[in-house]
Amino acid sequence: MGYMDLFGAPERKFMALGGDAASGLSVTEGQLVQGYASLFGKRDQGGDVVQRGAYEASLAALGASGRRVKMLWQHDPSQPIGVWDEVREDATGLWVKGRILTEVARGREAVALLGAGAIDGLSIGYRTLRADRGAKGQRTLTELELWEVSLVTFPMLPDARVAAKGDDPAAETWRSLAQIFEDARRDLADR
Numbered sequence: 001m002g003y004m005d006l007f008g009a010p011e012r013k014f015m016a017l018g019g020d021a022a023s024g025l026s027v028t029e030g031q032l033v034q035g036y037a038s039l040f041g042k043r044d045q046g047g048d049v050v051q052r053g054a055y056e057a058s059l060a061a062l063g064a065s066g067r068r069v070k071m072l073w074q075h076d077p078s079q080p081i082g083v084w085d086e087v088r089e090d091a092t093g094l095w096v097k098g099r100i101l102t103e104v105a106r107g108r109e110a111v112a113l114l115g116a117g118a119i120d121g122l123s124i125g126y127r128t129l130r131a132d133r134g135a136k137g138q139r140t141l142t143e144l145e146l147w148e149v150s151l152v153t154f155p156m157l158p159d160a161r162v163a164a165k166g167d168d169p170a171a172e173t174w175r176s177l178a179q180i181f182e183d184a185r186r187d188l189a190d191r
Contacts, residue, residue, distance in 0.1 A: 031082070031111050034097035037122045037149045048131075048139045055089050058126075058146045070148040071098055073106050075125055077148075081107040084149060094124070096149050110151055121152040 040052045062069065069087045073079040084098035100114075101107040113119040130143035 031100040031102055031107070032098075033082075033100060033114075034086075035095070035122070036093045037087075037096045037124050038094035040091075040093050043138065047137060048141055050093070050141045050144070052091070053089065054141050054144045055094055055146050057129075058144060059087060059089070062146075069096075069146055071100070072125070072148045072150040073110060074152055075123065075148070075150045079106050080104075081110050081151065087146075087149070094146075094149075096122075100151075114151070119151055119153060121154060123150045123152040124148070125150065 038050050038055075040050055040054075043049050059069075069084050070077075070080055071082040071084050073081045081104055082098055082100040084096050086095075086097040088095055100110050102111055110119065124144075124146060125148040127145040127147070128139075128141060128143075129145055130141075132140045132142060134140065
């Protein structure tokens with residue numbers, strides 16, 4: 001019996017990649033990546049807010065057991081694309097630093113897509129251990145079991161974007177369309 005059989009599928013939170021140190025991911029030397037996978041106190045499109053300290057126990061347990069948070073492609077557990085060498089909380093959020101493995105076919109593809117600005121999102125896979133629900137249904141996530149951080153197409157936190165090479169205006173059009181589709185999906189889900 002596997003972990004997901006015992007505890008269910010992980011929840012996911014998407015975070016946009018950003019070009020500045022305060023908001024998102026940067027890519028250097030083709031495969032070195034670092035930035036924020038989650039920001040504290042920011043309401044995401046699902047209405048959830050992650051509280052500072054939510055990852056603390058999970059990161060301590062992973063460290064004590066010698067395990068790492070996985071780097072996946074689009075949350076697919078059959079497609080690891082690299083390793084997170086450092087995952088930690090700071091005052092801003094969950095900061096990650098790692099390497100995309102270009103020896104893996106999907107890793108080479110990820111590097112190319114990041115370099116072209118076609119991929120601009122990070123997403124966490126986790127299980128909620130403790131959360132509070134506000135009067136308007138908003139969840140404040142106070143303790144999470146972090147499983148993985150993925151590179152993804154559609155981020156849940158749209159306010160932190162990576163600056164695409166050349167700042168292609170067409171890329172912003174596609175992002176806007178993706179946001180429209182995500183808003184429509186949420187509206188249908190709420191009915």
